[in-house]
Amino acid sequence: MLLKKAVRIFIISIIFFHAGYCKVYKGNDGSGVFTLLPSERWLYGNASAVFLFDKEKKLDIQKASLLPESEWIHSKHNTAFGILETTLWYRLDVKTNVDVENWVLSLDTPSMSRIEFYVQDPITNTYTKKLGGRKVSLEELAYPNRYPVFPFFLPKGKTVRLFLKVETESATLLPLRFFTDKDFDKFDRLTSFISGAYYGAMILLLMYNLVLYFSTKDRLFLFYCIYLFCFAFFIFNSNNQWLPLVDFSQNTFIIMLGPVFSLLSTIAATIFTWVFLFPEKENTRIKKLLKFSILMDTLALLSMFFLSIVDHIRIANIVPMFGIIIITMAAILRFREGFIGAKYFLIAWSFLIVSVMLFILMNLGFIDYSSFISYSPMYGSLFEGVFLSLGIGDRINRLKKEREEARQALLESQKKALEEEKRINLSISRFVPNQFLEILKRKSILEVMRGDSVEREMTILFSDIRNFTRLSESNHARDVFLLLNEYMERLGPAIAKHGGFIDKYIGDAIMALFPGGPADAIHASIAMKKEVDEMRHHLTGEFQLEAGFGIHHGSVMLGTVGESNRLDTTVIGDTVNLASRLEGLTKNFGIPILASDTVRKNIDENDDLQFREIDSVIVKGKTKPVVIYEVLDADTHEIREAKNGSYPVFYQGMHHYKMRNFQISLELFQECINACPEDNAAHSYAKRAKEFLENPPPEDWSGFLKL
Numbered sequence: 001m002l003l004k005k006a007v008r009i010f011i012i013s014i015i016f017f018h019a020g021y022c023k024v025y026k027g028n029d030g031s032g033v034f035t036l037l038p039s040e041r042w043l044y045g046n047a048s049a050v051f052l053f054d055k056e057k058k059l060d061i062q063k064a065s066l067l068p069e070s071e072w073i074h075s076k077h078n079t080a081f082g083i084l085e086t087t088l089w090y091r092l093d094v095k096t097n098v099d100v101e102n103w104v105l106s107l108d109t110p111s112m113s114r115i116e117f118y119v120q121d122p123i124t125n126t127y128t129k130k131l132g133g134r135k136v137s138l139e140e141l142a143y144p145n146r147y148p149v150f151p152f153f154l155p156k157g158k159t160v161r162l163f164l165k166v167e168t169e170s171a172t173l174l175p176l177r178f179f180t181d182k183d184f185d186k187f188d189r190l191t192s193f194i195s196g197a198y199y200g201a202m203i204l205l206l207m208y209n210l211v212l213y214f215s216t217k218d219r220l221f222l223f224y225c226i227y228l229f230c231f232a233f234f235i236f237n238s239n240n241q242w243l244p245l246v247d248f249s250q251n252t253f254i255i256m257l258g259p260v261f262s263l264l265s266t267i268a269a270t271i272f273t274w275v276f277l278f279p280e281k282e283n284t285r286i287k288k289l290l291k292f293s294i295l296m297d298t299l300a301l302l303s304m305f306f307l308s309i310v311d312h313i314r315i316a317n318i319v320p321m322f323g324i325i326i327i328t329m330a331a332i333l334r335f336r337e338g339f340i341g342a343k344y345f346l347i348a349w350s351f352l353i354v355s356v357m358l359f360i361l362m363n364l365g366f367i368d369y370s371s372f373i374s375y376s377p378m379y380g381s382l383f384e385g386v387f388l389s390l391g392i393g394d395r396i397n398r399l400k401k402e403r404e405e406a407r408q409a410l411l412e413s414q415k416k417a418l419e420e421e422k423r424i425n426l427s428i429s430r431f432v433p434n435q436f437l438e439i440l441k442r443k444s445i446l447e448v449m450r451g452d453s454v455e456r457e458m459t460i461l462f463s464d465i466r467n468f469t470r471l472s473e474s475n476h477a478r479d480v481f482l483l484l485n486e487y488m489e490r491l492g493p494a495i496a497k498h499g500g501f502i503d504k505y506i507g508d509a510i511m512a513l514f515p516g517g518p519a520d521a522i523h524a525s526i527a528m529k530k531e532v533d534e535m536r537h538h539l540t541g542e543f544q545l546e547a548g549f550g551i552h553h554g555s556v557m558l559g560t561v562g563e564s565n566r567l568d569t570t571v572i573g574d575t576v577n578l579a580s581r582l583e584g585l586t587k588n589f590g591i592p593i594l595a596s597d598t599v600r601k602n603i604d605e606n607d608d609l610q611f612r613e614i615d616s617v618i619v620k621g622k623t624k625p626v627v628i629y630e631v632l633d634a635d636t637h638e639i640r641e642a643k644n645g646s647y648p649v650f651y652q653g654m655h656h657y658k659m660r661n662f663q664i665s666l667e668l669f670q671e672c673i674n675a676c677p678e679d680n681a682a683h684s685y686a687k688r689a690k691e692f693l694e695n696p697p698p699e700d701w702s703g704f705l706k707l
Helices: 002-020 061-066 181-216 219-238 252-277 285-306 309-336 340-363 371-429 434-439 468-474 477-497 518-538 574-589 597-601 637-645 647-658 662-675 680-694
Strands: 034-036 050-054 080-083 086-096 102-107 114-120 127-132 149-153 160-168 171-173 176-180 453-465 501-506 509-514 547-563 566-572 593-596 611-618 626-631
Touching: 061 127, 061 160, 080 309, 080 340, 086 176, 102 181, 114 149, 127 149, 171 340, 176 181, 181 219, 181 371, 219 252, 219 371, 252 285, 252 309, 252 340, 285 309, 309 340, 340 371, 453 468, 453 477, 453 518, 453 574, 468 477, 477 501, 477 509, 477 518, 501 566, 509 518, 509 574, 518 547, 518 593, 518 597, 518 626, 547 574, 547 597, 574 593, 574 611, 574 626, 574 680, 593 597, 597 626, 611 647, 637 647, 647 662, 647 680, 662 680
Parallel strands: 034 086, 547 593
Antiparallel strands: 050 086, 080 171, 086 160, 102 149, 102 176, 114 127, 114 160, 453 509, 453 547, 501 509, 547 566, 593 626, 611 626
16 A cells, blocks of 8 residues: 555656646747747747758758758657657747847757757857767867756847757757756756755765675675665766766767666666565575576676667667566565565665656657656655665664574673673772773773873863861871861862863872863862862861862873782873972962963863963973963952953063062052952062062073972
């Protein structure tokens, strides 16, 4: 029932498009002169044309223009003449009653060998010659297009006579289609888009089935890929899609590829049908017919090496019809036998056979030209590919089910071993982070070897409790451990929540890595500071819990170090050292979070984070200073606003400080302190400026901190 509905819908669509969009009468006023109308996409002039066959090929434009009317045959809408090897003359008188003077004659027939277009000059009655066709070089074409396209000039109210001299050795289709030059440009872009979409869809189907073949090693997908490629290339070559990119006008071999790939497509389709419909190895009559069809197509393919181009075209249009019939019979037989995949196959195949049969009948001249039928193999093959994928999917599901049943017993026996391994890995991950293993590209700790290492860009965060030594000296060791564990318990989740992981604990210090980038580290440090602030409010005694955070981004080396019986993971590099030094500088400035300039530069503008330049430092062994920033988001909204408001003054203060103008800088920093008493960086600079006023720095003092 589903098959009948699909075929019925497809046939009705063809009739609709053929009847509604092939307006051969449009523009014909019955006077024998074809009237051109603008903005009409389906303007065919064949009903007004006359033609004749020049079998001896003796006529030229002078002789043709002088022939009496009795020599010419009225077209009667004929646009499909069948497969010919002759010269065909077409004549048409055109006029227009609109102001548009630039027109285009387009022939939806990319297979014509050579077309000479002659347009009459309405004043001198002389004829201008233009060339089109597949065997005409790109330089000689009147318009660079895969179809023969001829621009011409038509004054309003004038009648102009057009001649077409067509040399053909293939299926002769001559739909005379008229556009204004602007409308043709739009239509050409539309058809190019449709063609591109078709080839894109076919490539996607091809790639999808190639992936399935390499995944399953099922030869069915390989044969289907071969069929898709052959058919798509047949359409591509037949439509002369090489132009205007590649000029194969003088290459007879390329022209021969159309008939060759027509037969190759039939052979590939037959083999695919064989494998798809008959997965078992039993031999039946219908399988013998399929073999015979393949043999006949192969012999027809070999015969092309000894025949003319016209014979190639005849063979390519006639011989595949036998293969189509055999494939259809095989699908119907398997459907009646209850083979589930045959239902999808018949639905898919019905789209293709209807479109291909109509296309062949049009090429052979049994039915007139239709734009829809001309493109129907493209539509049919696309629909076929979609529905056939359902059939292939059904086959895959059945194979998966069989394999799943076979795997189920094995999975059950491995379940306990896997659960045990998970428990072990979970325990190990508390000592060696899983993220570290991922960076080293190791699936488990068992694969990690001494010396394994990898270099990559990463953000390093160091945090440390200030005055921890005093805390340890003034409290019992057990109480210190309890405080440290609560501290780590609070800060660890804040790191993990923002995409980081802890590399190691160094006493009261935490070293964390952020593969995702600096923004994650900044957000984590802000969250960690909030946790520290909350802990401080709940602590009793004189100790004020505070922590500093230093963040730097750059290249690091991650790996394992140690000896054969004891290994540890570590991260080394200048980036690690500078992050640690920045954490130390937080005490000097009284700032909770300091970040380097590489952190600032690698944060996206969309991240709503605020920074304030604090100083520049020179790392030991380096000459280029590193700019360091305070992360203002760690402050309250009021303090942040105050610091932002006084930043121009703060910046001037830093400038005068480095220029040894300590009195001016002291006054500027004092102004910042008045604006924001909580500005610890301004307090730090003011204190140093006072000290330098009393004891000036040495002559080689550069104003930069040295780490």
